[in-house]
Amino acid sequence: MKPAPFKLVAPRSREEALAALAEHDGDARVLAGGQSLVPLMNMRVVQPGVLVSINGCRDLDYIRLEDDRIVCGALARQAAAEESDLVRRRCPLLADAAPWIGGMANRNRGTVCGSLAHSDPLAELPAVAVATDAEIVLASRDGRRTLAATDFFVGELATAIRPGEMVEAARFATAWSGERTAFLEVSNRQHAFAVAGVAVRLDLAPDGRCRDVRIAVMGGGPTAMRIEAGERAVVGTTIGVEAARAAADAVERAVDPPTDIHADAAYRRRVLGVLTMRALQQAAGRS
Ligand SMILES: Cc1cc2nc3c(=O)[nH]c(=O)nc-3n(C[C@H](O)[C@H](O)[C@H](O)COP(=O)(O)OP(=O)(O)OC[C@H]3O[C@@H](n4cnc5c(N)ncnc54)[C@H](O)[C@@H]3O)c2cc1C
Numbered sequence: 001m002k003p004a005p006f007k008l009v010a011p012r013s014r015e016e017a018l019a020a021l022a023e024h025d026g027d028a029r030v031l032a033g034g035q036s037l038v039p040l041m042n043m044r045v046v047q048p049g050v051l052v053s054i055n056g057c058r059d060l061d062y063i064r065l066e067d068d069r070i071v072c073g074a075l076a077r078q079a080a081a082e083e084s085d086l087v088r089r090r091c092p093l094l095a096d097a098a099p100w101i102g103g104m105a106n107r108n109r110g111t112v113c114g115s116l117a118h119s120d121p122l123a124e125l126p127a128v129a130v131a132t133d134a135e136i137v138l139a140s141r142d143g144r145r146t147l148a149a150t151d152f153f154v155g156e157l158a159t160a161i162r163p164g165e166m167v168e169a170a171r172f173a174t175a176w177s178g179e180r181t182a183f184l185e186v187s188n189r190q191h192a193f194a195v196a197g198v199a200v201r202l203d204l205a206p207d208g209r210c211r212d213v214r215i216a217v218m219g220g221g222p223t224a225m226r227i228e229a230g231e232r233a234v235v236g237t238t239i240g241v242e243a244a245r246a247a248a249d250a251v252e253r254a255v256d257p258p259t260d261i262h263a264d265a266a267y268r269r270r271v272l273g274v275l276t277m278r279a280l281q282q283a284a285g286r287s
């Protein structure tokens with residue numbers, strides 16, 4: 001089945017892209033890597049009248065360090081984040097998660113910001129954004145605004161993006177001084193979407209005590225979720241078995257997973273508990 005008819009606009013810059021979105025207010029969608037949008041259009045689940053392709057906007061293709069944040073422009077490909085030495089050093093959780101996204105061919109085209117804008121509850125990058133206190137920069141012809149990732153994701157395939165707006169960039173917090181990370185997921189087959197997954201960041205003091213922590217899950221509800229009850233169970237501890245188990249139990253209590261053809265809610269809840277325990281111990285260097 002082919003997409004419904006649409007007009008393709010190919011701006012060459014951020015300014016031109018914003019002008020095109022404003023001109024076709026409400027009926028235009030951004031086309032980035034097309035790895036999610038094109039399949040949805042082919043199935044006619046979405047039928048935009050106008051596609052504004054940002055693939056020619058070189059000024060949106062960057063990954064850089066800015067104000068102690070790793071900033072990915074709207075055209076930064078997932079593979080670029082995966083291969084970036086700067087990302088590996090300054091935002092290791094993003095580097096850990098990228099290889100789990102589909103296959104290499106998908107990551108060569110798919111963008112970091114496109115995955116965030118798509119807001120799939122089983123996607124890796126929204127969980128990374130939540131676990132790294134990311135800021136999402138939204139732009140329109142009228143100006144810019146910045147939202148915390150937790151305010152940006154509002155539901156399954158739903159975000160706070162307004163008509164005429166695009167995600168211009170995502171700003172991920174850089175690593176804490178004692179940062180340790182782990183990203184674990186379960187899927188039914190290689191390169192498939194996850195059934196459930198957990199992203200963990202720890203800030204360990206020299207004595208091994210946890211000074212700060214982020215636990216974010218995918219597959220625990222309609223959006224990526226931060227589990228603060230789980231975090232409270234491990235802060236101040238050396239992430240021993242008891243503390244990790246308490247965090248895992250808190251995660252299982254906090255989530256409300258979906259049931260679908262890939263897995264049921266009870267299975268996802270259990271998997272999220274087990275992965276939380278493993279990820280905490282892996283990050284703490286105990287596994
Ligand atoms: C075979 C296959 C396997 C996959 N496996 C995984 C997986 O395991 N994990 C995973 O997370 N993803 C997976 N994906 C999806 C992939 O990661 C997509 O790249 C991602 O979901 C969307 O990014 P994109 O750049 O391709 O965006 P597009 O497909 O171009 O757009 C996706 C949506 O976001 C909007 N959008 C894109 N960019 C912007 C922007 N800058 N501002 C505003 N709106 C924007 C579009 O309008 C559209 O609604 C898979 C895809 C395929 C085809």
